[in-house]
Amino acid sequence: MKRIIGFLTLLSLLVLTACSSQVTDPKTDAWDSYQKRGALTIGFDNTFVPMGFQEKNGSNVGFDIDLANRIFEKQGLKVNWQPIDWDMKETELNNGTIDLIWNGYTQTEERAEKVNFSLPYMANEQVLVAKKASGIQTPTDMKDKVLGAQAGSSGYLKFEEYPDLLKQYVKNNRATQYQSFNEALIDLENDRIDGLLIDRVYANYYLTQKGVLEDYQVFPVGFPEEAFAVGIRKSDKTLQERLNQGLLELYQTGQFQEISDKWFGDDVASKQLKEEAKK
Template sequence: MKRIFWFSLILLISSGALLFAGGDKESSSDIDAIRDKGVLVVGLDDSFPPMGFRDESNEIVGFDIDLAKEAAKRLGVKVEFKPVDWDGVILSLNKGDIDVVWNGMSITESRMEKINFSKPYLDNRQIIVVPKGSAIKEKSDLVGKVVGLQMGSSSEVALNNYAEVAASLGDVKKYSNNVEALLDLAAGRTDAVIVDEIVGRYYISKRPGIYQVIGDDFGSETYGVGIRKSDVKLKQELDKVLDEMKADGSADEISQKWFGEAIVKQ
């Protein structure tokens, strides 16, 4: 009888241990998984200056690149930058091909239905860029005109928010990236380009005398890091790290490097 009792007790203890171990495994968080593999995979459009782009040596550099590197260091992991098709970047994130999207991603209602975001870290507007000397001065002057923008971008969303303006256009040309859109504008193949202000003004500064930004725009927004809705712990950790970087001046240092001023949202 004693043998049966002790055998049953051993089985009970063993089963409890297995359940406890299984519970530990299930409760491991998304940030734990990232720390286990030792790398944070960042998805981006690698032709989006100054946020993330390739330099003369084909290295991926930029404002968001430096921010992500510093954040990853504070999270205790390395960082890997993985270029993806921007039009499918949310799909890539939710499939698990990447851990976050960190590339001047505007926080929009339509995106928030599919993914979560970190705290906002930068303000932005959707500006209208035209050739130098253009007669286009405001949105109403775009009637019948050909407008370029990046496919799947917040510029496309911003235009669609102004249904009457969108309907009045002669055509909308969609590009895989903003650089192509602005090159076509310079070549006279479009009349205007809708683009993130931070990106547009950076690109314009590199080609003085070619473009100008009109006073009208398609609205303001903020940038955030795109995160899967299920990755709650990662969002908490990332928000904490971003707050630390703002508080200790690291974010402002990176901002000074790329923009010549401190423009990080506090």
């Protein structure tokens, strides 16, 4: 009887979950569907400060959160923010369980095989973070040291793609993978890893908020420069057009700069977005 009750409880939860979530047909241009339901779903890593993260009170905040909410509010659409396993982001998108990947998502050739991208809207680079007390100041100083990286991140992809820059030095030629940068930074603080490969924007914000930036070395490894963009299903052509239009309008009206100043104290727009906005 207990097993039957347990099964029925589980079944009811699954039914409620299915009814409460909207799965988009991944093979179609779904703009009409978004308009009919008045909403779309964006997948994000809810620990990635300051791009998009969850506060203690449960609210979702961040630079990307503000940008997306502002753009789709003008389109008459509500954004449902869906925390996801970052390592499964493209699978979630192409299964239709989310409609966009928007959370400090780096544009790469490998990812372009699976998704389309919006205009790149923000520049970024991968950096190595290590305690100053460790004496680590260059990639070669990581020889036989333990490295951490987020699973599925652009940093980890570049670690594998350019082995001569960092991989050849670190212990066992591998990186300890974490589900979130928060976990990795905690391990770095407690000396369970010696260095962390991470987005500069995250590293600077996190260490500044903790008041410990001066205790750490933050330096580039030599990987090519990056740009953040929004990941879109290849079939969603109209959504891609509306999103690009929204980014340009935000910059042309100064709203992008307003949001950027709120989170970074500076205009972090990519060179391409600035140039396109002038046309």
